Structure formats: structure tokens, C-alpha cells
Amino acid sequence: MSQDLIEQGVVAIADHIARGELTSEAVTKLALERLSARGRRFNGLVLLQEEEALGSARAADKARARGEALGPLHGVPMAHKDLFYRAGRVAACGSKIRRGFTPDVTASVLRKLDEAGAVDCGTLHMAEFALSPTGFNEHDGHGLNPWNPAYVCGGSSSGSGIAVATASVPAALGSDTGGSIRHPSAMCGVTGLKPTHGAVSLFGAMPLSATLDCIGPLARHARDVARLHDVLAGADPADPTSLGAPQGACEAALSGDLRGVKIARVTAYYSDFVHAQVSAALDEALRVLRGLGALQSHTGAPNMSRLNALMHLVMSVEAATLHRRWLQERPEDYADQVRGRIEPGLCYPATRYVEALALRGPLTREWIEIAIGDADVAIIPTIPILTPTIAETTKGSPTDIAATIGLLTRHTRAINYLGLPAIAAPCSFSDDGMPISLMLVGRPWSEPLLLRIADAFQRMTDWHLRLPANLD
Amino acid sequence: MRNEDLAAIVGDLNHVPETAARISRHAPLVLDTNMLIRDAADALITLDATPLSFQALKAECKPPA
Numbered sequence: 001m002s003q004d005l006i007e008q009g010v011v012a013i014a015d016h017i018a019r020g021e022l023t024s025e026a027v028t029k030l031a032l033e034r035l036s037a038r039g040r041r042f043n044g045l046v047l048l049q050e051e052e053a054l055g056s057a058r059a060a061d062k063a064r065a066r067g068e069a070l071g072p073l074h075g076v077p078m079a080h081k082d083l084f085y086r087a088g089r090v091a092a093c094g095s096k097i098r099r100g101f102t103p104d105v106t107a108s109v110l111r112k113l114d115e116a117g118a119v120d121c122g123t124l125h126m127a128e129f130a131l132s133p134t135g136f137n138e139h140d141g142h143g144l145n146p147w148n149p150a151y152v153c154g155g156s157s158s159g160s161g162i163a164v165a166t167a168s169v170p171a172a173l174g175s176d177t178g179g180s181i182r183h184p185s186a187m188c189g190v191t192g193l194k195p196t197h198g199a200v201s202l203f204g205a206m207p208l209s210a211t212l213d214c215i216g217p218l219a220r221h222a223r224d225v226a227r228l229h230d231v232l233a234g235a236d237p238a239d240p241t242s243l244g245a246p247q248g249a250c251e252a253a254l255s256g257d258l259r260g261v262k263i264a265r266v267t268a269y270y271s272d273f274v275h276a277q278v279s280a281a282l283d284e285a286l287r288v289l290r291g292l293g294a295l296q297s298h299t300g301a302p303n304m305s306r307l308n309a310l311m312h313l314v315m316s317v318e319a320a321t322l323h324r325r326w327l328q329e330r331p332e333d334y335a336d337q338v339r340g341r342i343e344p345g346l347c348y349p350a351t352r353y354v355e356a357l358a359l360r361g362p363l364t365r366e367w368i369e370i371a372i373g374d375a376d377v378a379i380i381p382t383i384p385i386l387t388p389t390i391a392e393t394t395k396g397s398p399t400d401i402a403a404t405i406g407l408l409t410r411h412t413r414a415i416n417y418l419g420l421p422a423i424a425a426p427c428s429f430s431d432d433g434m435p436i437s438l439m440l441v442g443r444p445w446s447e448p449l450l451l452r453i454a455d456a457f458q459r460m461t462d463w464h465l466r467l468p469a470n471l472d
Numbered sequence: 473m474r475n476e477d478l479a480a481i482v483g484d485l486n487h488v489p490e491t492a493a494r495i496s497r498h499a500p501l502v503l504d505t506n507m508l509i510r511d512a513a514d515a516l517i518t519l520d521a522t523p524l525s526f527q528a529l530k531a532e533c534k535p536p537a
Contacts, residue, residue, distance in 0.1 A: 196530065197530075198530065243530070243534070246535055249535075305508060306508050306509070306512050309504070309505040309508040309509055310508075310509060310512075312501075312505060313505050313509060320486075324486055324488065327486075327488045327491050328486075328487055328488045328490075328491075331488070331490050331491060339491075339494075340494075340497075340498070343491055343494060343495060343498055344498040344501055344502050344505075346482050346485075346486045346488065346491065346495070347478065347482045347495060347498060347499075347502040348502065348505070348506060349506075352505075352506055352509050352510065352513075355509055355510070355512075355513035355517060356509055357526075358513070358516075358517055358525075359509070359512055359513060359516060359517070360525075360526040361524045361525045361526040361527075361528060361529050362516055362524060363512075364526060364529055365524070365529055419526060419530065443533050444529065444530045444533040444534065445530070445533055445534050445535055446533075
């Protein structure tokens with residue numbers, strides 16, 4: 001399958017630039033053209049920074065010509081969800097309330113990408129205040145799925161999924177509080193990592209729920225996600241909750257060899273409501289993984305109603321704490337669906353919130369013991385149902401809409417309460433031509449293993465290489 | 473407690489009078505969630521037995537840098 005420059009991905013582009021076979025200016029121009037055309041067509045683009053990006057790209061080319069040491073992302077163009085602050089640049093966070101908000105700080109993740117040599121081309125569509133799993137945004141319009149614009153693209157990092165799936169950029173950052181990296185990855189057919197909570201600094205990213213928020217990359221290739229996570233992970237004095245991680249561990253782990261790795265297929269809660277096409281795709285993915293030497297076990301799941309309730313309580317209480325003043329002063333400036341997800345947080349007694357935090361340790365331990373067991377990782381469908389249409393998530397009875405949205409987040413949301421790392425990767429397509437995705441979940445700090453498995457799978461399959469038809 | 477009473481208390485405590493009028497629609501979710509978490513806490517949290525924290529679990533799993 002032939003791939004153009006951006007489809008080849010982050011590692012390939014950085015290698016071409018380092019060897020002098022490609023200029024950053026050339027690939028950045030291509031990214032800007034595609035963001036402008038494809039990004040706008042699927043409503044994935046918020047802000048294009050042409051002059052700034054081309055200036056950075058030319059500076060990167062001059063640095064290489066001078067023989068300077070090159071970072072691991074030297075000259076690679078990217079764009080990111082519109083909630084990562086860059087001093088002096090508007091970050092509306094998908095909202096009406098923050099329209100025109102110009103931060104005076106730069107997010108630590110953007111600073112780390114800058115230091116690694118990446119070129120920032122602009123900002124991407126997101127759900128209002130990161131509060132929708134579908135790409136719904138009442139103010140900016142729906143993000144559209146590049147595989148079929150009648151279908152939802154996934155959110156809340158909707159533009160990140162769109163920009164990578166359309167090969168507008170090789171990678172983009174997203175954030176994940178209940179699945180917001182994994183949903184667009186799954187529905188747009190790309191690879192996305194939600195790291196261990198605390199692995200990546202949250203400083204300078206719009207908070208939704210600090211206990212649950214995680215920042216991670218979306219890219220076509222798992223190897224690109226590995227390189228990006230190696231750049232992003234690590235302790236940051238600006239975010240005291242961030243913790244160190246072994247440097248360079250993810251990319252170094254990509255051996256292609258899965259001998260001795262044990263993967264648990266989780267049933268019970270994680271097999272109820274799973275569509276037959278999704279289940280068949282997971283079976284086939286496991287067959288490929290076994291062919292690479294992986295062992296398979298079967299496990300169950302603990303009380304997931306309780307875990308989902310805990311996630312909901314922590315998220316809504318922390319979000320309501322941040323939004324209370326606006327709920328008081330500007331309630332009409334929220335979409336009803338968004339406001340309705342924050343308001344319950346005003347109702348819970350403080351004792352429940354403290355209990356929810358205290359229960360996180362033992363219940364995470366319990367989930368690992370039951371769902372992973374004696375295996376190394378668990379495998380679960382990222383989304384149990386087939387990707388719905390926009391109409392299915394916006395029209396009809398509120399009960400039906402809520403049920404569909406609840407199924408979209410059924411497998412993702414508790415993972416944030418548990419704080420565990422998870423990677424979503426494409427593993428098939430449905431009969432209606434929409435991507436199907438698997439999710440690997442590991443113990444804390446197991447990102448190198450998750451990426452090793454996803455990369456090995458991608459060496460044997462081409463689901464991640466496929467591109468939507470009629471992009472131009 | 474009646475849903476309207478809960479809504480009034482929440483609206484008053486948070487000073488969000490317009491939101492208070494909408495709170496009653498969240499009452500079933502709030503009451504279910506409250507019960508699930510209270511029951512879990514009853515089983516795991518006592519004065520003399522604080523559960524191992526999430527931070528401790530992460531530290532236990534962390535590979536050497």
C-alpha cells in the first residue's frame with residue numbers, strides 16, 4: 001500500500017528531514033494545504049497558523065543545514081485540540097464562554113513538542129469544554145467523520161481524529177477524561193494513547209477533571225504514538241501531580257516480538273452489548289496477536305456500575321467546581337447537553353467525593369486482579385457498538401440518545417477513574433465502511449508494553465494504513 | 473427527600489438559582505450514584521482502615537527510571 005509523506009507518519013518524516021531528503025518547509029506546506037482543505041471540509045479545523053508554522057519550518061531547515069543537533073520531532077508538522085494553551089493564541093476550548101480567551105502561558109506539552117522540534121500548524125475542533133463523546137458542538141457545528149460525514153467522528157478530541165484520519169497531519173494531541181482520545185481514534189480509524197494518569201503534565205491544558213484528565217497523542221502508526229509519548233511523558237515542576245517515566249522507553253520497546261506476552265480477553269461486562277461485527281474483529285485481532293507469539297487468557301470484570309458511578313461523580317463534581325461561576329452568570333451560553341453533564345456535580349455531598357477518591361486505590365487494584373489477572377494486558381473493544389450516525393445521537397427520544405451515548409463510553413469511562421493506560425487501535429471495518437477499534441489496557445506505567453503490542457499488530461495488518469475515499 | 477427540595481437546597485448552596493430549577497431532572501442519577509458510592513465506602517472505609525491510595529498503587533507499579 002503506497003503512502004504519501006504525511007501518511008508515512010512522524011518517525012518517517014523526521015528521518016527524511018534528518019537525512020536531508022525532505023525539508024520541513026515542504027511537508028509543512030503540505031500539512032497546511034490539507035488542514036485548510038480537508039480539515040475545513042470535515043469541520044476539524046479551528047485556527048490555521050500559516051505564517052508561524054512556515055517560519056518554524058524554515059528555522060528547522062536552517063538548523064539542520066547548520067549541523068545542529070536535531071530533536072526527535074525535528075521539522076514535523078502537527079496541530080492540536082483547541083484546549084492546549086499557547087501564550088498569546090486564542091484557545092476557545094470549543095465553547096462560547098471562552099471565545100476570544102487568550103492565555104498568557106504555554107502548555108507544558110506544547111513546550112515539550114517545541115523543544116523536540118515539532119512545527120505547530122494550528123488548533124483543532126473539539127467538543128464544548130471537552131464534554132461529548134461524539135464530536136457534537138452546538139456552537140461550532142459537528143465534527144464530521146472522514147469515512148462518512150453522516151456519522152459521528154468521536155469526541156471530545158474530534159478535530160485531532162479528523163486531522164490524522166485525513167492525513168492532514170501525521171499526529172495531533174488530544175485529551176481524555178472519559179475516552180476523549182480513544183473515541184475519535186476508534187471512530188476515525190487511527191491510533192490513540194490515553195496514558196497512565198500523571199504520566200504527562202496537565203499544566204496549561206484546559207482542565208475538566210484533574211483527577212481523570214490525561215493528555216496523549218493520536219497518530220496513524222503506533223510507532224509514532226510511542227515516539228510522541230516518549231517526548232511528552234515525565235515529571236513537570238509546573239504540574240506537581242505529574243510523575244517521571246523512563247525516558248525513551250516506548251520507542252525502544254517496539255520489538256515486533258510478542259512471545260511470552262499474555263493478553264486477557266475480558267468478558268462479562270465487556271462482552272455484553274458488543275455488536276457481532278465488533279466481536280468478530282476482536283477474535284481476528286487476537287488470532288493475529290497469537291500468531292506473533294502472544295498467549296491468551298479469559299477474564300471477567302468487577303462491579304462496573306459502581307466504577308462508572310464513581311467516574312461520573314468525580315468528573316461532574318470537579319467540572320462543577322470549575323464551572324459554577326459560569327453556571328451562575330452565563331447558564332444560557334452552554335449547550336443543554338453539556339450543561340446537563342456538569343450540573344449533577346453540584347448535588348453530591350463532599351463526603352461522597354472524598355470517598356470516591358479514597359476508593360480509587362483499592363478498586364483499581366481489584367479491576368487489575370479481576371480483568372487482567374495473571375495476564376500482562378487486557379483486550380476490550382474500544383466501543384461495543386458500530387459507529388452511530390449523527391442523527392442517531394441528536395434526533396429521537398432523549399432516552400434513546402442517552403442510551404446510544406452511554407454505549408459509546410461504556411468501555412472507556414471507568415478506565416479514567418482507574419487511572420490506567422489504554423491504547424485504541426483500528427482492527428477492522430464494519431459492513432457500512434466504518435472503522436472498528438480494539439483497546440488494550442495495562443497496569444500503571446505499562447505504556448511501553450501497550451505500544452509494543454499495538455506496533456507488532458500493525459506490522460502484520462494494514463487497518464491503520466487505510467485512508468477514507470474522496471478526500472480531495 | 474423530594475426532588476424539588478434537593479433542587480432548592482443545591483441551588484441555594486451553590487448560588488445558581490436558574491440551575492436549581494433544572495436540578496430535579498438529575499435527581500434519579502444523583503440518588504443512584506450517591507447510594508452506590510456510599511455502599512462501597514461503607515464496605516471499605518473505616519476509621520481505622522484507610523485504603524491503600526491510588527498514588528501508592530502507581531508507585532508500586534512504577535518501573536525504575
